[in-house]
Amino acid sequence: MVYLKLETFHLERFQSKWEHIVNYNLAESGVQPFKLEELLGDREKIEIMNRFLGYVQTNGSNSLRANISELYQDACEENVLVTNGSSEANFLVAWSLLEKGDEALVMLPNYMQIWGLAKMMGGTPVPLWLRENEGWRIDLEEIKEKVSHKTKLIALCNPNNPTGAIFDQATLRGVCEIAEDFGSWVLCDEVYRGAELEGNKTPSVWGIYERAITSSGLSKAYGLPGLRIGWIMAQEDVINRLWSYHDYTTICTSAMSDYVANLALEAENRERILSRTRRILARNWPILERWFDNHSEIFRYTKPKAGAVSFARYNLDINSTLIAEKLAREKSVLIVPGDHFLMDGYVRIGYGSNVELLEKSLVLVGEFFKSLQGK
Ligand SMILES: Cc1ncc(COP(=O)(O)O)c(C=O)c1O
Structure with missing residues (x-):
């Protein structure tokens, strides 16, 4: 028998609520999405327009x-x-x-x-x-x-x-x-x-x-x-x-x-797409890593081997959901609370966006955590 009694999917609810409201979304776990324009050549543009x-x-x-x-x-x-x-x-x-x-x-x-x-x-x-x-x-x-x-x-x-x-x-x-x-x-x-x-x-x-x-x-x-x-x-x-x-x-x-x-x-497009993903990760990870190192009194992290996210422990006695909601409200930056992975005390920070957005967001996140620390 199937029960299907809804168990709230906190991560998706939280992202659905905030991701199109905030100015800076670091809750995304993939890399900056493609535009359709970047995928279609002249022939494909004609083909797609003629599809039923x-x-x-x-x-x-x-x-x-x-x-x-x-x-x-x-x-x-x-x-x-x-x-x-x-x-x-x-x-x-x-x-x-x-x-x-x-x-x-x-x-x-x-x-x-x-x-x-x-x-x-x-x-x-x-x-x-x-x-x-x-x-x-x-x-x-x-x-x-x-x-x-x-x-x-x-x-x-x-x-x-x-x-x-x-x-x-x-x-x-x-x-x-x-x-x-x-x-x-x-x-x-x-x-x-x-x-x-x-x-x-x-x-x-x-x-x-x-x-x-x-x-x-x-x-x-x-x-x-x-x-x-x-x-x-x-x-x-x-x-x-x-x-x-x-x-x-x-x-x-x-x-x-x-x-x-x-x-x-x-085959050819697939390799081009995956190379772009790896290029974005290789370009952006050092930015996040440097930022973590500059905030080492607050964050502890293990370098990810894949994916555009880092799961970092923070050194504050404040609930992660409270932190993420306050950050979204006060600085318009979205990160994911560890609570959404049943691991309070952590936050997930995405680094797959464009460099400008990543750098600006990290400045705001840094200011925010320092204010929580009472500095
Ligand atoms: C591990 C994992 N599986 C599945 C999904 C859902 O992805 P999709 O957009 O393919 O439905 C996500 C989204 O974050 C994910 O992290």
Whole structure:
């Protein structure tokens, strides 16, 4: 039985309330989005104007699914279901798997969607903590202690939001081996994959285990959140099952988005887009790092390995939600309180915007925290 009793998604509520009101938004976890103009050449501009605004193939057009499958080793279009954002992808997986009495082991801190959905489906989310003093790593021993025959799902986020940690292939294998012993599914949200600050692309959980499911999309590493394109990668029978759940949510994505996403994921464009993301991260991180170092009496941080966010601990005895709301009201700057990741005492600061906005916002955030300190 599905309960669907709403559990407020505090991060999304907070951002929805403030992000279009404030002058400086550092709550965004992706890089500065593209303009449509930057993606379309002359031929594509004509093509898009001549497209019928009909329904697209409801699991995603064949060419888009083929392009998505190329992001994964030994995958084909039958392994892909296109969704409206990775948030719909996560929703469909949770809805199709979780029932009353089930447990979902959920990596924390994390984007809290699966946490809330597990409760809404009548299940119980169980925390798997990443700890800053251990380098935000996955503790396989903790998973072994907490997993049981009630564990329907183990939910990971790699690269992790909000810490920017990356988990390697051996760790993912370790998680899947534990899951296999209990017949549990592993869902890995990989929407930040491709947004690494340095080094290789984050490994995917795809292909490691029969019951491993990947959710992802174009919102973060690709800088295209307004397209609302996400996807699920799984074994073909799982995809077919999830497709029938998709019939009840949004049927299909928009025809325009399918077209633009397809273009963005063509091999050449894809590399150009991901290089731009990495350039933005490499350019902006030193700005935030310098700012942290200049405020080291207040903030402690671990350098993120991926994603346009940093999760920093602050040295003040004030609740993080109070801080973020006061900052938005008084300085018109939006950051995310650690409360939204069940970790009060931290704030998440996004650094993927343009340099001018980032620098101006950080001056304001610095002034604000100093005033809280009573300086
Ligand atoms: C880990 C994670 N998954 C999913 C989402 C939702 O993204 P989308 O725009 O693809 O629905 C977010 C948004 O911040 C996120 O951080």
